[in-house]
Amino acid sequence: MPQPGVAALLEVGVGVPELPEVETIRRDLLSRVVGRTFRRVRISPGAERIVRWPSPAEFARALAGQRIEHISRRGKYLLFHLSDGRYLIVHLRMTGALLHRPKDAPEEPYLRISLSLDDSNELRYTDLRKLGNMWLVEEAEPIVGKLGPDALEGVTPQTLRSLIDGRSASIKAVLMDQAALAGLGNIYSEEALFLAGIHPRRPAESLAADELSRLHKAIGDALLEAMGHRGSSFRDYVDAEGREGQHQWHVKVYRRTGEPCYNCGTPIERIKVGGRSTHFCPLCQR
Numbered sequence: 001m002p003q004p005g006v007a008a009l010l011e012v013g014v015g016v017p018e019l020p021e022v023e024t025i026r027r028d029l030l031s032r033v034v035g036r037t038f039r040r041v042r043i044s045p046g047a048e049r050i051v052r053w054p055s056p057a058e059f060a061r062a063l064a065g066q067r068i069e070h071i072s073r074r075g076k077y078l079l080f081h082l083s084d085g086r087y088l089i090v091h092l093r094m095t096g097a098l099l100h101r102p103k104d105a106p107e108e109p110y111l112r113i114s115l116s117l118d119d120s121n122e123l124r125y126t127d128l129r130k131l132g133n134m135w136l137v138e139e140a141e142p143i144v145g146k147l148g149p150d151a152l153e154g155v156t157p158q159t160l161r162s163l164i165d166g167r168s169a170s171i172k173a174v175l176m177d178q179a180a181l182a183g184l185g186n187i188y189s190e191e192a193l194f195l196a197g198i199h200p201r202r203p204a205e206s207l208a209a210d211e212l213s214r215l216h217k218a219i220g221d222a223l224l225e226a227m228g229h230r231g232s233s234f235r236d237y238v239d240a241e242g243r244e245g246q247h248q249w250h251v252k253v254y255r256r257t258g259e260p261c262y263n264c265g266t267p268i269e270r271i272k273v274g275g276r277s278t279h280f281c282p283l284c285q286r
């Protein structure tokens with residue numbers, strides 16, 4: 001089978017869920033579906049465009065009978081490693097959810113693709129806006145190879161330095177650029193910059209060594225704290241059991257316009273950075 005061209009959509013920062021939400025789903029699914037075999041794949045009429053490769057009919061045919069050997073993650077992409085060496089790659093985009101459900105559970109609204117397993121359960125992909133994507137491929141690199149290092153696992157202060165050197169774009173835009181660093185969107189780039197005390201409009205290349213090391217720590221802290229709360233559910237995100245995350249109650253700046261900064265009491269401001277709404281503390285972030 002030929003491989004798809006470079007089909008990965010690397011829109012800057014577009015996509016809730018972000019890394020902590022996708023990682024929460026991955027960890028939930030690891031214990032529930034690894035070792036299981038896909039049986040029947042059903043794609044709802046009108047949902048065919050979610051399947052980016054191969055054709056929807058071939059996708060359904062080729063997935064049936066595949067055992068799930070492992071599930072990994074690159075940025076916001078989930079990769080199911082299959083017994084024939086292929087990968088089922090899933091990107092949830094804005095409103096996608098991947099639910100682990102008993103086969104006899106009532107159908108969810110916006111159920112687009114159901115993948116029954118060789119036990120009493122199935123994986124159900126729901127997506128209000130049908131913007132999510134799935135690929136079934138022999139090689140994962142054409143899909144995820146253009147991503148930068150993973151924001152949770154692949155980053156050291158040195159890799160951050162190499163990402164920002166020579167980049168005059170705002171540090172927030174660079175953090176959200178999936179080809180630079182994979183996994184951060186609006187929420188966690190804002191939270192990390194707050195924790196690091198760095199103004200989101202600062203040119204990336206202007207960051208000093210001490211600021212970079214603060215930012216490195218802040219990215220890890222922001223992601224790990226969010227994962228501790230099983231992600232943020234500002235809108236549509238739910239985990240593999242359909243439950244909301246709790247981190248939306250713990251964010252420091254994201255969507256807190258006008259509310260007092262937890263450090264200094266100054267009202268959080270909202271500005272545009274790289275065309276995106278951005279929240280920050282004008283006193284704590286320089």
Ligand SMILES: [Zn+2]
Nearest residue numbers: 261264281284
């Ligand atoms: Zn402040």
